[in-house]
Structures are given as structure tokens and as C-alpha cells.
Amino acid sequence: MLTLAALVTALLVAGALLVPWHRPPAPRADQLAALREFPVDQVARGREFRAALRPGAYGALLLGLLVALLLGLTPLGARLVELAGRPFGDHWIARAVLGGLAVVLVADLLTLPFAAWRQAVLTRYGLSTHGWSGWTVDLLKSYAVSAVIGAVALLGFYTVTRLAPRWWWAFGAAGAAGLVVLLSFVLPVLVEPVFNRFTPMEQGPLRTELMAMAARDGVPVRDVLVADASRRTKAVNAYVSGLGPTRRVVVYDTLLREATPAEVTSVVAHELGHARDRDVAVGTLTGALGAAAVVVALYLLGSWGPLTRLAGVDSVAEPRAFGLLIALVTVAGLVAAPVQAAVSRRVEARADAHALALTGDPATFEAMQRRLAGVNLADPDPPRWEYLWSASHPSTVERMAAARAYAREAGR
Numbered sequence: 001m002l003t004l005a006a007l008v009t010a011l012l013v014a015g016a017l018l019v020p021w022h023r024p025p026a027p028r029a030d031q032l033a034a035l036r037e038f039p040v041d042q043v044a045r046g047r048e049f050r051a052a053l054r055p056g057a058y059g060a061l062l063l064g065l066l067v068a069l070l071l072g073l074t075p076l077g078a079r080l081v082e083l084a085g086r087p088f089g090d091h092w093i094a095r096a097v098l099g100g101l102a103v104v105l106v107a108d109l110l111t112l113p114f115a116a117w118r119q120a121v122l123t124r125y126g127l128s129t130h131g132w133s134g135w136t137v138d139l140l141k142s143y144a145v146s147a148v149i150g151a152v153a154l155l156g157f158y159t160v161t162r163l164a165p166r167w168w169w170a171f172g173a174a175g176a177a178g179l180v181v182l183l184s185f186v187l188p189v190l191v192e193p194v195f196n197r198f199t200p201m202e203q204g205p206l207r208t209e210l211m212a213m214a215a216r217d218g219v220p221v222r223d224v225l226v227a228d229a230s231r232r233t234k235a236v237n238a239y240v241s242g243l244g245p246t247r248r249v250v251v252y253d254t255l256l257r258e259a260t261p262a263e264v265t266s267v268v269a270h271e272l273g274h275a276r277d278r279d280v281a282v283g284t285l286t287g288a289l290g291a292a293a294v295v296v297a298l299y300l301l302g303s304w305g306p307l308t309r310l311a312g313v314d315s316v317a318e319p320r321a322f323g324l325l326i327a328l329v330t331v332a333g334l335v336a337a338p339v340q341a342a343v344s345r346r347v348e349a350r351a352d353a354h355a356l357a358l359t360g361d362p363a364t365f366e367a368m369q370r371r372l373a374g375v376n377l378a379d380p381d382p383p384r385w386e387y388l389w390s391a392s393h394p395s396t397v398e399r400m401a402a403a404r405a406y407a408r409e410a411g412r
Helices: 002-018 028-036 040-072 076-088 092-124 131-163 168-195 205-217 253-258 261-276 279-302 305-311 319-359 362-375 384-390 396-410
Strands: 198-200 224-227 238-241 248-252
Touching: 002 168, 002 279, 028 396, 040 076, 040 092, 040 319, 040 362, 076 092, 076 319, 092 131, 092 319, 131 168, 168 238, 168 279, 205 224, 205 261, 205 319, 224 253, 238 261, 238 279, 248 253, 248 261, 253 261, 253 362, 261 279, 261 319, 261 362, 279 305, 279 319, 305 319, 319 362, 319 384, 319 396, 362 396
Parallel strands: 224 248
Antiparallel strands: 198 224, 238 248
16 A cells, blocks of 8 residues: 555656646637637538547447456456466466457457447548558557567566565566556557658758757757658648657658648647657656556455455456456546546647747647648537547647737737
């Protein structure tokens, strides 16, 4: 209990010190003014698109929760693990790895129709470009990558529970934190190329301007990479990922096609804000602390007799109890989702403020937000309940209002 309290305290302190809780002003009057400037048919289409996605998204969420509870709070999960290990003589490794993957696969397969629903909606509204065959290939790639990472994690976790039955929670917490850090380095280099091809942005005025802006901003960037996102989507985006030598700023090739050079510069300035403020490193730190806290919390909850009896297991540390672990993690994820979204919105708002200060061009920033909303079929001013629950970025009208507030303050 003391360890959990210490980890939660460290997480809260890190959040208090490193998360930008103060957001740049984005007056509601400016938001409404920006919303009125959007063509009525564009707003209607964006809202229609989001409404079409909603049943599948929340259906998958609800079904995933029900499946997790069914596998974790009844003996079904334990029996599934036993079935997976039986062809291999019920060896503990087979139960740990194959049983754990079987539990996850069942949940994935049951929610697969909702993923297909999403793809159908994206295709109908013209955002998806790679068809059902490409979607299937990406899905299989995703399953394969998850299986590799999951197998390593499961084998490591249950090896620790066997070798250190009294202290597995401590070693497991350290291992979970270490895995989060490791993935921050490994994912950009080994996993992202599985789904996209990355090439250095071609030589020219735009690349020269972006590299000069990064140097002016004091952000070490070896190159700006272009992802061939157009083979699966028409949506435009950019992001920063990785730590240290694996850090990269990536722009979609769709962004280069749809946006003006000045708008691309505005987007990359936003991404440089993430790099300058070490948002990936901060996210990795808080993720590592959170993962360690989750392991300790699972140990404490798993020691509660009523839960283990519901799952039909003797201990949360045995492979047969993996369904129970999934159920607890799923519930914790749902509870934490609004908090994670709120933190993400503040981080993104800070990156927006950085882009405005770095480029000194609020008009182009606002034009880029308008373009993003149009191409990505966004609802510029989404329902408040959905925004608070899941929005990882400020709304389009919030970002435009922030640009207008910046322009007034700067006298532009």
C-alpha cells in the first residue's frame, strides 16, 4: 500500500509540475464567431460523419467492457487459458503466453464488427483510400505486432511471478515502467515502418524553411520525414514521436498536397513545440509511473478474496487469472480516459501557443485549422460531453479563438 501511495504521489507531483494546466485564452465569443464563418454544409457534413462513427465507437467500447468483465469476473477467462495451454501439456509458458493472447484475441474478434463499421463509414465519406484488402492487411499487421509485444510482456511477467512469488509486484512494476520507456525508443524505429513508409522531405524551399525554423527554435532535428499516409487515408496530420536519437517530426504526404507551404510550416511549428517542451519524454515518464502503479494496484486488488473467487482462481499471479487482470485494467482505463484527454488537450494547447509565437502568423494558423477541419471532416464545435470524455485536442473553434486572442495581444 505504501508503494502504491508513493507511486501515485509521484504521478500527481509529475502531473502538477510538468502538465501545462494553464491554457492560453480562447474566448467563447471568438469561438462562436469562428463557427459562423464555416460554410453551413461543411459543418453539417462533419457532424453527420461524426454521428455515423459514434454507434460503432461506443458500441465497441461497451462490448469490450462487457467481454472483459465476463472473462475476468467469471471462470470463463480461466477456462480459456486452460484450453490454450492443454495441447502443450498445460505447461506454464503455454498458459502464460498462449492463454493470455487467447483472452485478448477473443475480445478483439468480438469487437471486430465495430472496427469494420468504422472502415465502412470512412469509405462512405471518402476518407479511406486503401479499400477492404488494405484494411485487412493493416489489421493483420496490427495483430502481429501486438502479439509479439504481448508475448514478450506476458512471458516476462509470469516468469517474475514464478521466480519471485512474494515480490513479483515490485519486479513487475519496475518491468512495466521499463517496458514503457523501451517502447518509446523502439516504436518509431521498428513498429511505425510496418504501417508506413517514411522518406526524408525532399530538398527545396519548404525543407530549408522547416530546418531553419527548428534551428531557430533550438530544437535538434536531423530531418523531417514524410509518411505515405495517402495509401490509406485522405486525412491530413503530423506528429512527433520517439526520444533522443529516435525523435522525429513526421508529416503526412496528404498534408503536403492539401496545405500551402505556410500552413505546413505552422503545423510543423506545433510539432516543434512538443519537442521543445519534451512532451514525449514527459508522457513516457508519467506513463511509466502509471504502469508501475497499475501493477501494484493489481497486486492489491488481486489479493481480495471475493474477486479471485469470482474469477475461479487462487491467485492473481497465476496465468489463469489473466482475464481478471484484463477486466481490472479495462475498468481503470475507462475511469482514467477523461483525465488523460484533459491532460492531452492542455499539452496540445501549449503546442499551439508555441506555433503562434514561433511563426508570428496567427492568420495562417487559423487557416490551417479551418483546412484541417474540412479535410478531416471534423465537427468544429463538438458536443460538450463527448469533448470532455475523449477529445485529445482542443476543438477547431477553440484553436481558432486562441489564434485570434494571440493576434489581439500581439497587435496583429
